[in-house]
Amino acid sequence: MFCPQCLALRDATPGDCCPRCKRALCRMQDENGAMSRDYLLARKACCGSGCRNCPYDPTRSDTRNSSQ
Numbered sequence: 001m002f003c004p005q006c007l008a009l010r011d012a013t014p015g016d017c018c019p020r021c022k023r024a025l026c027r028m029q030d031e032n033g034a035m036s037r038d039y040l041l042a043r044k045a046c047c048g049s050g051c052r053n054c055p056y057d058p059t060r061s062d063t064r065n066s067s068q
C-alpha cells in the first residue's frame, strides 16, 4: 500500500490512511502484480517500462499534434 500524497510505502490493509497526510492508502499493484494505475498516477511520471496500467500515453513523447 502507498500514500498517494507523500508516496510513502506502508504495510497496511485496505481502508487504512496515511498517519501523516490522512489520505486513504492505495494499492501499489493490481491483482496481477502489475503496478496499479493509482501508483503510476501518484508518481506523476511514466517509467517507460510499458506498465499494463500506465495512465500515460507513450506516444505523447512525440510532440507532433495531429488533432486537426
Ligand SMILES: [Zn+2]
Residues within 6 Å of the ligand: 003, 004, 005, 006, 007, 008, 018, 019, 020, 021, 022, 023
Ligand atoms: Zn502520506
